[in-house]
Amino acid sequence: MNTQRLVVLGLALVAAGGAAFLVRGMLGGGTPKVEAKAAPAMPMSEVLVAETNLVPGQALAADRVRWEKWPTASVDPSFITHDSVGSEEAAVKGTVVRTPIMQGQPINHNAIVHGDASGFMAATLGEGMRAISIVISAEAGAGGFILPNDRVDVIATRRPDQTLPRGSARTIITNLRVLAVDQTYRQDKDQRTVVGKTATVEVTPEQAELISAAGTTGALSLALRPLSENNVANNDEATRKRRGMTDGPVSIIRYGMAGAVSRQESQ
Missing domain, CATH: 3.90.1210.10 (Antifreeze-like/N-acetylneuraminic acid synthase C-terminal domain)
Known part of the structure; x- marks a missing residue:
């Protein structure tokens, strides 16, 4: 082998080595790996x-x-x-x-x-509803059985007079939700009675006017409804526009038991 061939072979080997080195560098084979640190957890x-x-x-x-x-x-x-x-x-x-x-x-x-x-x-009132208070008797034993979230009917009674010798009683509104008795707005566990002087009920604006008028011209009573008849949809159907009552007491009625006092006595 002559000297010229040896020189060419040597140059080829050097070129091959350089190419291999360049390829390895491009592929990152010789670069040490650096692991990325995890971001701190967000509180x-x-x-x-x-x-x-x-x-x-x-x-x-x-x-x-x-x-x-x-x-x-x-x-x-x-x-x-x-x-x-x-x-x-x-x-x-x-x-x-x-x-x-x-x-x-x-x-x-x-x-x-x-x-x-x-x-x-x-905040407890439904949309378009009002709250109105009705005087009740603190001394009436049956009255204590009406509790917040019970439903009641309102009965207006007209005293006997010259035009109505025997008087009259009529249910003017049915199925009203009791919001509170005095300042008691919810029934605590195992609570069976609440004795108070006022019952606050949820009504429509028209029903509020009817109760207000009937309360100044007659006697009002609240009759407790059974749970099986608490159909809210029937509330307005039994609301009757009755006027011309006389001033009188307010009583609570439950299962035929009633108690009543005059408004002056209940104050």
């Missing part, structure tokens, strides 16, 4: 959210809400958090929805109202 808090759509006037219960993880940095001060209340039951006890809350939406303190807060009674 999370648990906030109370609606399990279903909630409407104004709806009483809250633990099965209508749930805890959901929320970025701590995005938690508004008005949100109800697990750290602040501890449980769903404690968060919603004695509360009513004030403004509409959509499913999955965080519940804030402005969207609900507690029983001991101002505006609670207004």
